[in-house]
Amino acid sequence: MxxxxxxxxxxxxxxxxxxxxxxxxxxxxxxxxxxxxxxxxxxxxxxxxxxxxxxxxxxxxxxxxxxxxxxxxxxxxxxxxxxxxxxxxxxxxxxxxxxxxxxxxxxxxxTSPQSDLKPEANPKGEPFYYLAADEKVLNSARAVARVSTLRNSNKSPDKVLTETGTAWLVTPNLVLTCRHVIESVYPQWECNRFHDCDVDIKEEIQNKIKKNVVLTFNYKQPSQGIEYGVEQLEDDNIDLDYAVLRLCDRKDHPLKNMGFLQLDINAPLTSQLKLHVIQHPKGQPQQRSVGDFVKYASNNKQILHNAPTEGGTSGAPVLNLTNCQVVALHIGENENKALRTATLISAILSDMEQNNSTLYQEILAVQSTHQH
Incomplete structure (x- = not known):
């Protein structure tokens, strides 16, 4: 018309x-x-x-x-x-x-669609993404794993429950996840940091984690994946809700083949920053969701974002959509804001530098000399 x-x-x-x-x-x-x-x-x-x-x-x-x-x-x-x-x-x-x-x-x-109406190719102004970006995402996904933990039920001590989360390689054999994902295997874990616990408590925590925590990489569809055990817990922080685990390698499937995720500690956190979260929601095969940086949390060590997540996403990497590098560690839902919360990678590294410099230097050395 x-x-x-x-x-x-x-x-x-x-x-x-x-x-x-x-x-x-x-x-x-x-x-x-x-x-x-x-x-x-x-x-x-x-x-x-x-x-x-x-x-x-x-x-x-x-x-x-x-x-x-x-x-x-x-x-x-x-x-x-x-x-x-x-x-x-x-x-x-x-x-x-x-x-x-x-x-x-x-x-x-x-009017008729065939004669006068001009089709609008993109009426809602949706963004387009280059296929090269999808290739980056797939490469990044290789370094992301589902975390499965076993623990006894408080109501039925004889019943074993399986809980899930997400983790990702920050070096060829170190993964980052949330502390709350793994601490369920040992409910009496009352120290703010693992390294502050008594020696006997630390030993029991290590044994529990080794026995009850499994990471599954390449879990893209049911009945698929490669499982790895945990050698030991290296560091953690209850306030920032992170934990670093060293994995047991496998000769048949070396961890180095998974690569690791690069860290983007200087990404400009503005409303224009697009994020995506590679995750295992509800323990399901690997998925991703896209959202935006919304704002800093009140402590300035965490951010709020709006990418969709589910139970089981805790510990997932929150990546800068542009370069597929990690800006934060997803830790859960902020119900008051109806947004998701994630701990900034810069805050985790700063905390590690002050309290576990050896581990910090190990991660930094790998990050600065290798590319995923």
């Missing part, structure tokens, strides 16, 4: 002049951005010095735009205005309702 009949065009113009959402360019754009169907339109709106000019410049933009090949944007736009005014019981809603009906009838009679 090529534009509007002159009488309908004039009625739209007059009604838009009476509409408060045309009071300024910012108000109009904000209104459009509040509806998914109008997001693409919001990026095509034109600025003007007066309300009259704003209506004049944008009426044709609205009336000649399409949400997709089958949906003319003008009736959608007017319907959204009608809904806003109806909620407030403003008399304008009746005028918008009548106008909407006429335009809908007009579009049914005079």
């Amino acid at each position: 090529k534009g509007l009949p002159s009488d309908l065009n004039q009625r739209c113009f007059n009604l838009f002049l009476d509409c408060e959402y045309f009071d300024s360019f910012e108000t109009l754009r904000s209104f459009c951005e509040s509806f998914q169907e109008l997001t693409a339109l919001s990026r095509q709106l034109k600025k003007a010095d007066s309300k009259w000019d704003l209506v004049d410049r944008n009426l044709s933009t609205i009336s000649n735009n399409y949400h997709d090949i089958y949906n003319w944007i003008l009736p959608i736009f007017i319907e959204k205005l009608q809904e806003r005014y109806k909620i407030r019981q403003d008399p304008l809603w009746r005028k918008f309702q009548n106008l909407h009906s006429e335009i809908i009838n007009l579009s049914i009679v005079e």
